[in-house]
Amino acid sequence: MTSQKNHTSTISDAVIDMRGLGRVFGRQWAVRDVDLEIPKGRSLGLLGLNGAGKTTTIKMLMGLLRPTAGSVSVAGFDPAVDSLEVKRRVGYVPEQQFIYKWMRVREAVVYCKAFYPTWDDATCDRWLKTLELDPHKKVKHLSKGMVVKLAFVLAVSHQPEVLLLDEPMAGLDPIAREEFLDGVVQTICDRGVTVVFSSHTLGDVQRLADEIGIIHDGRLLVHRDVDDLLTQTKRIHAVLPNGDVPTIEMEDVVCQRVRERELLVTVSSYGEDVLGQVRSAAGADHVEVEDLVLEEVFKDYVRGWRMAS
Amino acid sequence: MMRTLVWRDFRRFVPTYIAVGIMFMIPYLFVAVDGAYIAMSGRHHSANWLRDDLLVASYFNVIIAIAICAIFSATSIGGDVGDKTLGFCRILPVDPLIDAASRFLVMLSSSFLAIGISVLVFMVFRSIDHERQIHQDDEQRLVLMGSAAVCIGVGWLFSSLVGSVGIATVAGIAGAILVPFALELFDVSPSNWLYVFTYSVISIACIVAGTAIHVRRFQNSS
Numbered sequence: 001m002t003s004q005k006n007h008t009s010t011i012s013d014a015v016i017d018m019r020g021l022g023r024v025f026g027r028q029w030a031v032r033d034v035d036l037e038i039p040k041g042r043s044l045g046l047l048g049l050n051g052a053g054k055t056t057t058i059k060m061l062m063g064l065l066r067p068t069a070g071s072v073s074v075a076g077f078d079p080a081v082d083s084l085e086v087k088r089r090v091g092y093v094p095e096q097q098f099i100y101k102w103m104r105v106r107e108a109v110v111y112c113k114a115f116y117p118t119w120d121d122a123t124c125d126r127w128l129k130t131l132e133l134d135p136h137k138k139v140k141h142l143s144k145g146m147v148v149k150l151a152f153v154l155a156v157s158h159q160p161e162v163l164l165l166d167e168p169m170a171g172l173d174p175i176a177r178e179e180f181l182d183g184v185v186q187t188i189c190d191r192g193v194t195v196v197f198s199s200h201t202l203g204d205v206q207r208l209a210d211e212i213g214i215i216h217d218g219r220l221l222v223h224r225d226v227d228d229l230l231t232q233t234k235r236i237h238a239v240l241p242n243g244d245v246p247t248i249e250m251e252d253v254v255c256q257r258v259r260e261r262e263l264l265v266t267v268s269s270y271g272e273d274v275l276g277q278v279r280s281a282a283g284a285d286h287v288e289v290e291d292l293v294l295e296e297v298f299k300d301y302v303r304g305w306r307m308a309s
Numbered sequence: 310m311m312r313t314l315v316w317r318d319f320r321r322f323v324p325t326y327i328a329v330g331i332m333f334m335i336p337y338l339f340v341a342v343d344g345a346y347i348a349m350s351g352r353h354h355s356a357n358w359l360r361d362d363l364l365v366a367s368y369f370n371v372i373i374a375i376a377i378c379a380i381f382s383a384t385s386i387g388g389d390v391g392d393k394t395l396g397f398c399r400i401l402p403v404d405p406l407i408d409a410a411s412r413f414l415v416m417l418s419s420s421f422l423a424i425g426i427s428v429l430v431f432m433v434f435r436s437i438d439h440e441r442q443i444h445q446d447d448e449q450r451l452v453l454m455g456s457a458a459v460c461i462g463v464g465w466l467f468s469s470l471v472g473s474v475g476i477a478t479v480a481g482i483a484g485a486i487l488v489p490f491a492l493e494l495f496d497v498s499p500s501n502w503l504y505v506f507t508y509s510v511i512s513i514a515c516i517v518a519g520t521a522i523h524v525r526r527f528q529n530s531s
Contacts, residue, residue, distance in 0.1 A: 064399060066528075083528065087402035098396040102320070114313035115401045 013039045015162060015194040016061065020070030022218075023056050030056040031218045034070070038211070040161075043188060043195035045209030045226075047202070047298050053218040054198035055095070058166045061196065062092050075161045088116060091155030091193075093168040097147045101140035105133050105150060109157070116158035124157035131179060145176030152180060156187050163187065165197035169204060177204070184208060202294045212294070214301045217309070221301045222268070226294075233297050234270035238263040238284035248281045250274070255304030266292070266300040310403070314411035318385070322419055325384050329377050329423060336366035336373070360437060367431040374427035375457045378420040379481025382464030383474045385416040386523050390472030395527070405527035409520045413465070420461055448499040455508035456485040462515030469523040484511070 014037040021034040031053040038044050046054045059065040060072055063079030063086045072079060075089040099108055105128070113119045128135060131149040139147060148168050155163065165184065169177045181204060187193055188208075199205050205212065206226065213223045222229070233254065240246075240261050248256055252274055254266040263282050267274050270289070279287050292300070340362040347358065386409075389395040398408060464481030471477060488511060497503050 062400065084402045084404065087400065092400045094396070094400070096393075096396075098393045100317075100321075100394050100397065102323075111313060111317060112401060114310055115403055 014073075015040045015075055016044075016196065017073040018057075018061075018070065019072075021057070021060060021067055021072055022069035023053075023060060023065060024068040029218050031060070031215075032069075034215075034218075034220045036213065036220060036223055038194055038196065040194055041188075041192040042210045043197070043208055044211045044213055044223075045205035046196065046198040046213045046215055047205060048198070048215035049302065052215045054215055055166050056218075057215065058092075058164050058196060058198065061086075061162075062090060062164055063087060088118070088158070089160055090162045090164055091158065091160035092164045093148070093151045093155050093166065095167040095170055097151045099139050099147065099150065099154075101138070103139050104135065105137055105139065105142075106135035108139060108150060108154065109135070112154045113157075119158045121157075123159065124153060127153040127156065127183065131183065143176075145172045145180075148172060148176065148180060149183070152183055156183075156193075159191065160193060163193050163195045163197075165195065165199075167198050167200065169199060169201065177201075181207060202298065206294050214298055216302050216305050219305075221305055229297060230292070230294065232269050233292055233300075234267055235290040235292055235296070235300070236265045236267065236270075236275060236278045237288040237290060238265065238278055238282040239286045241283055241285065246281050246283065248278060250277055253304070255300040255307065257303065257307070266297075266304070311407060311411060314403070314408060315415060318411050318415035321388060322381070322384065322415065325380060326419070329380070332373055332377065333370055333427070336369045337363075340366050360434070364431075364434045367427070367434045370427040371424070371431050371453065374423045375453065375460055375485060376478075376482050377423045378457045379460040379464040379478045379485070380474075381416045381419045381423070382461045383468045383477030383481060385412040385465065385468060386519070387468030387472050387474045387477045390469070390526070391474060399527055405524040406520075408527060409523050412523075413516070413520070416465070417461070420457065424457060451499045451505065452489060455505070456489065458508055458512040459488050459515075460485045462512035462519075466515040466519035466522075469519040469526065484515075 016036070016038040018034050018036040021031060021036075022029060023031045034053075034057060036044075046057065048054045056065060060067050061074055061079060063074075063083035066080045074086045077085045077089070079086040100111075103111065109124055109128075113121075113124075127133075131146075131153065133142075133146060133150055133153065139150070142150065151168065163184070169180055172180065184195065184197075185208065188195060195208070197205075197208060209226050211223065212226050212229055214221045224232075240258070240263055245258050246263070248265055250267070252267040252269045254268050256263065256265045258264070263278075263284070265278050265282075267278070275287065275289065278284075340359070343362055344359065386395075389398065460481040462481075463484030464477050467477035467480040468474070488508065492504055492507060497507070
């Protein structure tokens with residue numbers, strides 16, 4: 001199975017550009033051969049199991065990890081070389097927040113403001129009010145959801161060109177999650193910021209993302225527009241006439257498996273010709289085509305990769 | 310930017326300042342207990358017992374101040390590494406060298422303040438004690454200054470190396486004990502140039518190495 005790309009960006013308008021990006025920890029490749037371009041104003045949702053390489057990829061974009069192989073450019077700067085320039089242009093909300101607990105909300109704001117020439121007080125105050133963050137409250141007295149909201153305020157108040165969100169919503173209650181998502185959506189709409197985020201909650205991904213990237217074992221298995229991915233990826237059910245299990249060798253096959261007497265073939269670009277090929281390869285008289293939700297698409301890409309490797 | 314970082318580091322040290330204040334009070338607490346015991350027991354005592362006790366307490370505080378240098382240097386980086394708040398600093402556009410400079414500046418000024426206050430109090434009590442004529446020679450001062458420098462250097466190195474305030478403090482104090490012990494073993498007296506040289510090299514090398522480790526961790530940790 002090869003990595004598939006089907007998006008319309010060009011090199012010139014790519015705010016984020018990764019080429020052959022890789023990172024090794026010890027002898028293990030955490031991320032390998034990732035090629036990805038994200039144009040201005042687009043949002044990419046990274047999907048992957050735990051340890052798939054999402055956080056490592058985001059950390060390399062932020063300049064917190066140096067790539068072992070390949071190159072990366074964020075807003076025209078190489079994070080490994082111009083780390084400060086990248087950090088000035090990027091808002092980052094990690095999974096775990098480590099804001100000084102002794103600081104009050106207002107102190108955290110004043111502290112961060114000192115490092116950003118583009119800091120906008122009006123934006124900051126508006127978000128503090130919208131997210132109901134009391135400026136006089138100490139960070140240690142905030143709930144987990146409130147700390148994440150504070151991290152979001154600190155990440156967007158300097159008017160970043162890029163927003164990197166590394167599973168910030170993990171462990172949040174539904175209300176806090178909703179308010180956080182609303183904030184991100186509003187930031188995208190207001191300022192056309194480019195967003196890369198990872199999440200295990202596929203509903204959130206589907207709501208926020210223009211494009212989806214599925215990472216597994218450090219490799220980018222697929223990178224496509226959400227609509228394209230969901231309309232083009234289909235699962236074909238073919239009832240096998242006898243016990244023989246055929247092997248279907250087509251470029252479009254994402255995953256194939258047998259369930260009882262049924263052959264399930266998930267294809268990345270569905271069309272009548274693809275259906276015909278599956279039908280004839282399986283020797284099946286009866287075939288059905290199933291639309292897939294994002295969760296099923298994700299699972300089939302991972303299953304397909306596991307089977308292939 | 311530097312002003313904000315210095316504010317952060319002074320603010321981070323507030324609990325340590327309180328702890329240091331309490332530590333400085335302990336010897337005087339013993340003086341108070343001694344006084345209460347004398348008053349209650351009615352035992353024979355010299356007329357100048359209070360002056361003597363205060364002098365001993367203030368000298369003891371000079372020794373404590375040296376150990377406090379280790380606490381300050383251990384807290385400066387180790388505190389943030391230990392509770393992972395360094396992760397918060399790393400995502401901000403802060404030059405790691407400027408961050409290290411701010412931490413070092415605040416640590417050093419806090420250490421000087423602790424030593425300065427304890428020495429000043431000791432000198433005040435000593436000036437009152439005309440009879441005893443306590444003589445403090447240059448060699449003694451050299452040993453105290455060297456010990457403080459090693460406490461700071463080793464504490465700084467271990468604080469960035471292991472990221473534990475406790476371990477770094479113990480390492481700093483251990484360094485201040487072991488270095489003069491080793492020099493004594495090799496018959497190097499404080500009047501020997503090698504004495505000052507050894508203290509200087511150890512302190513500076515530890516500070517440079519600790520700073521390099523901090524900068525590296527700040528730039529790209531795993």
